[in-house]
Amino acid sequence: MNSTHSALPRHLLTLDGLPETALSALLIRAQAFAEGHYDRRALDGIAVCTLFFEPSTRTRMSFQLAAQRLGADVLNFDASTSSTRKGETALDTLKNLEAMGVRGFVVRHHEDGAVAALAGHVNPGTVLVNAGDGRSAHPTQGLLDMLTLRQAKGADFSRLKVLIVGDVRHSRVARSDLQALRTLGAGEIRVCGPAALLPTDATLQGCVVSQDFDAALEGVDAVMMLRLQRERMDEGLVTSLDDYHRDYGLTAARLRRAAADAVVMHPGPINRGVEITDEVADGPQSLILTQVRNGVAARMAVLEALLRG
Structure with missing residues (x-):
């Protein structure tokens, strides 16, 4: 893993700008973990905290399993039952846990850039993993998605036509997946959704963009559907759920x-x-x-690379 250590940044905040060599090395390591090849004492004596200020099922549980399988001491922080309800800031919460000896923090937050802001205030030797911040990034979801694609279609992404469908505008997953697909040299990246749910910034650079789902599906090797994130969107962006399903719902036909x-x-x-x-x-x-199962392996690879570096 020395090559991965040297290429990875200190914290994993985004996949944007991560070198292809580092991304591929993480995927290879994650595949080994998926096959059951790992050291159960790799993180022995290291405390890892899942610091979640937003609800989560798959991400939180898989990070906890990942840390436990590598032998870490795992703390589970729940904002709904913590001193944050009394007004304590996220930074004060992190610094107090850091003072207890926690070295690794897996952070989910509803604000864009919140995890990067916290990373600017931690002690030397402390590492942060972004488990999803606002609409910005969800790097380990991008990793597990690429691992799943790699298992199904092989390591040569240049042959693949991949379609991402739905609420890209509000999706941190889509942003991380797009960054990873570009880095791995995907042959063609298609994006489809209603105009109101597509970003207007540089997110879709290099993509073939369409609002016609049927046409976008033609001949693709992988279809990545996105959740309609009603909690993050303004009213009126979707006329009705029935209309959305009619135009952008994936059916067998x-x-x-x-x-x-x-x-x-x-x-x-x-x-x-x-x-x-x-x-x-x-x-x-x-x-x-399979994505859910691969989430544990991908997060094991990240925790090992960052905390044993």
């Missing part, structure tokens, strides 16, 4: 437009009957639960 061996992905939680039907989510082309 629609999926037949993709390549015969196309795979379906979704970061969860799923809005069944909105962005995807039960038949597709639970069908033979779905890798949704």
Whole structure:
């Protein structure tokens, strides 16, 4: 892992700018973990805290499992039952935990840039992993998605046509996936969704952008569906859930437009009957639960690389 250590930044805040060599090394290491090859004492004596100021199921649980499998002491911070309800700032919370000897923090926050701001105030030797901040980034989700694609389609991404569908504007997952796909040299990246849910900044640079889902599906190797993030959007961006499903919901009939061996992905939680039907989510082309399983391996790779560096 020395090559990964040297190429990785001190904290993992984003996949933007991460060298291809470091990203690929993390994926190779994560694959080894997925196959059960790891040292259960790799992080022995190191305390890791999941510092979540936003609800989470998959990300929090998989980080806890990842740290435990590597032998770390794991602390689970829940903002709803902590002193943050009494007015304590996120930075004061982190500094107090740091004073107790915590070396690794896995942070989720509702504000863009919040994790990077915290990283600017930690002690030498403390490392932070961004577990999702606002709409900005979710780097370990990007890693586990790339690991899942790599397992299904091979290491050569230049042959792949990948389609990301839905609420890209509010999706930190989409941003991290797009950054990773570009870094790994994906042959064609397509993005589809209603105009109101597509970003107007440089997020979609280099992508083939469409509002016609049926046309965008033609011949793709992977379809990455996104959750409709109603909690992050202004009213009126979607006329109705029924209309959204009619225009952008992935059904078995629609999926037949993709390549015969196309795979379906979704970061969860799923809005069944909105962005995807039960038949597709639970069908033979779905890798949704594989993504969840790979989340543990990808996060093990990140924790090992940062905390043993």
